[in-house]
Amino acid sequence: MIISLEELKKLLINNNLIDEITFKEIHKESQRLNINILDLLFSQRLLDKDYYANILSDYLKVKRINLKQITIPKNILRLIPEKIVLDKKIIPFKEENGILHLAMINPNDYETINFIANLTHKKIEPYLVLEDEFQFGLTFYQKLYQEEYEDILKNEISQIGNMEITEEIQNISAAKIIDNLLSYAVGLNTSDIHIEIFYEYSLIRFRIDGILKEIMKLPKKIHSSLIARIKILANLQIDEHFRPQDGRFKTKLGDFEFDIRVSIIPTIYGEKAVLRLLASTFKPSALSDLGLNSFHEELIKKAIKKSYGMIISTGPTGSGKTTTLYTIIQLLNSSEVNICTIEDPIEYELPRVNQMQVNPKINLSFAEGLRALLRQDPNIIMVGEIRDYETADIAVQSALTGHLILTTLHTNDAISSIPRLLDLKIPKYLVASTLSVVIAQRLVRKICLNCIYSTEIKNYQIETIKEQLSKDGLSEKEINEYPITKYLFKGKGCELCSYSGYRGRTGIFEIFFMDDELIDYLARKEFNLVEFKSILKRKNYKTMFQDGLEKLTVGIASLEEILRVIRE
Numbered sequence: 001m002i003i004s005l006e007e008l009k010k011l012l013i014n015n016n017l018i019d020e021i022t023f024k025e026i027h028k029e030s031q032r033l034n035i036n037i038l039d040l041l042f043s044q045r046l047l048d049k050d051y052y053a054n055i056l057s058d059y060l061k062v063k064r065i066n067l068k069q070i071t072i073p074k075n076i077l078r079l080i081p082e083k084i085v086l087d088k089k090i091i092p093f094k095e096e097n098g099i100l101h102l103a104m105i106n107p108n109d110y111e112t113i114n115f116i117a118n119l120t121h122k123k124i125e126p127y128l129v130l131e132d133e134f135q136f137g138l139t140f141y142q143k144l145y146q147e148e149y150e151d152i153l154k155n156e157i158s159q160i161g162n163m164e165i166t167e168e169i170q171n172i173s174a175a176k177i178i179d180n181l182l183s184y185a186v187g188l189n190t191s192d193i194h195i196e197i198f199y200e201y202s203l204i205r206f207r208i209d210g211i212l213k214e215i216m217k218l219p220k221k222i223h224s225s226l227i228a229r230i231k232i233l234a235n236l237q238i239d240e241h242f243r244p245q246d247g248r249f250k251t252k253l254g255d256f257e258f259d260i261r262v263s264i265i266p267t268i269y270g271e272k273a274v275l276r277l278l279a280s281t282f283k284p285s286a287l288s289d290l291g292l293n294s295f296h297e298e299l300i301k302k303a304i305k306k307s308y309g310m311i312i313s314t315g316p317t318g319s320g321k322t323t324t325l326y327t328i329i330q331l332l333n334s335s336e337v338n339i340c341t342i343e344d345p346i347e348y349e350l351p352r353v354n355q356m357q358v359n360p361k362i363n364l365s366f367a368e369g370l371r372a373l374l375r376q377d378p379n380i381i382m383v384g385e386i387r388d389y390e391t392a393d394i395a396v397q398s399a400l401t402g403h404l405i406l407t408t409l410h411t412n413d414a415i416s417s418i419p420r421l422l423d424l425k426i427p428k429y430l431v432a433s434t435l436s437v438v439i440a441q442r443l444v445r446k447i448c449l450n451c452i453y454s455t456e457i458k459n460y461q462i463e464t465i466k467e468q469l470s471k472d473g474l475s476e477k478e479i480n481e482y483p484i485t486k487y488l489f490k491g492k493g494c495e496l497c498s499y500s501g502y503r504g505r506t507g508i509f510e511i512f513f514m515d516d517e518l519i520d521y522l523a524r525k526e527f528n529l530v531e532f533k534s535i536l537k538r539k540n541y542k543t544m545f546q547d548g549l550e551k552l553t554v555g556i557a558s559l560e561e562i563l564r565v566i567r568e
């Protein structure tokens with residue numbers, strides 16, 4: 001926020017927009033949910049965004065611009081590179097008489113104003129812009145590049161389609177298409193590119209925010225050149241067409257370095273390639289950025305204060321569990337500790353962490369790797385996944401002997417991690433003495449802030465929520481007393497979110513920390529999961545769905561989306 005909490009409070013109270021008591025309550029709630037107080041005020045309809053922007057700009061004594069209401073010319077956009085625009089949270093939108101008009105999240109940031117003045121050799125006139133309007137402004141940049149890439153791609157494709165071309169030209173064309181596809185994909189925030197072949201055409205699809213989207217169809221005849229180009233980049237065998245191959249390569253796209261992981265398999269009409277795009281180094285983020293509320297954050301912090309024990313992250317593939325572990329590692333990463341990992345595969349490079357990759361060709365398994373790491377004088381070890389007795393056994397033993405172990409298990413919810421470890425033949429007393437914290441999670445798509453709207457909740461939606469709460473094991477009394485939101489939020493669909501109504505993702509969590517009471521109960525002979533769960537409930541334990549309901553209430557997630565990922 002560009003003004004302090006105290007200033008915000010004064011501003012709102014002096015303008016008769018809120019009273020002191022409500023402000024206090026909302027502030028407390030925003031801290032609990034780990035979200036910006038303004039977002040909560042807007043979503044709860046306690047404050048009108050546009051009105052707020054106007055009084056804020058008066059207070060800051062600067063003009064205000066709403067980027068949603070204008071179109072920015074391309075030559076103005078090109079005055080400042082996108083990386084600087086993202087870094088400094090500014091967008092140039094107009095030039096008049098040698099003065100550059102600059103939309104700024106913080107229009108009182110004189111350092112940035114001077115920096116841009118030097119960069120562009122122009123006088124700067126700063127304007128206040130709100131966060132979501134700034135985000136909308138970024139689409140002008142996206143479009144700038146998208147149009148360029150689309151033009152190049154279309155041009156290449158029509159050339160291939162129209163004429164009989166030599167293999168050489170086809171290869172040059174394929175290289176151009178792959179280059180532009182990668183840049184195009186980065187602009188759209190794509191995680192995976194699928195290049196597949198069917199009877200009539202070759203198809204390109206992008207996965208964006210977890211959902212696959214058809215991007216374009218290509219003439220069949222270019223397909224094998226595309227695959228060959230990818231094989232060259234990833235150092236794979238070009239003449240091998242019948243066996244799956246894996247590889248990777250690094251590339252610079254725009255201002256950023258990317259690691260591209262390649263998988264190729266033979267299908268009926270030819271080979272299919274999937275390219276996973278990963279920023280080449282892990283962008284450190286705070287636990288709250290993952291979508292954790294302050295209660296959950298505290299549980300994790302308790303576990304990482306200890307120098308031993310097991311931190312387990314669970315959920316299906318693509319639920320964000322590795323990102324959560326990487327974030328925890330970043331919090332632990334200091335010069336006083338030795339951190340090593342055995343992963344399959346290594347997803348991001350972490351500075352000052354010794355990362356090792358599982359390799360079945362030389363029998364380097366999780367268990368084998370873990371054994372080797374233990375001879376490396378480690379403090380903290382991340383084991384990509386525990387799926388067999390051997391790995392589980394070594395992990396538990398090392399957690400017991402003063403190492404902090406981070407790992408993932410394939411279970412649907414947090415509590416199931418206990419029976420899962422018992423299934424792996426780990427004695428119950430060992431699970432009790434090593435298990436520290438268990439995090440289960442799913443990723444939900446966030447509602448696009450640009451086209452968000454709210455409606456009153458309908459009876460059948462309340463019934464759906466109650467049904468799910470009952471499935472989660474809440475009693476009838478608990479369900480009837482459950483605070484259910486009055487409003488539901490959705491995205492209408494707009495240019496910014498490619499008309500999906502969603503933009504970006506966040507996690508929903510269920511987390512428990514093994515305190516003395518739980519350790520004691522787990523070690524007992526009469527241990528059972530039902531009783532375990534009721535002890536947890538007394539400790540404020542919430543299921544993923546309940547966590548999702550909080551994100552529903554404040555307009556971060558939609559009911560459909562939460563139900564979709566819960567039922568996955």
Ligand SMILES: [Zn+2]
Nearest residue numbers: 448451494497
């Ligand atoms: Zn939208």
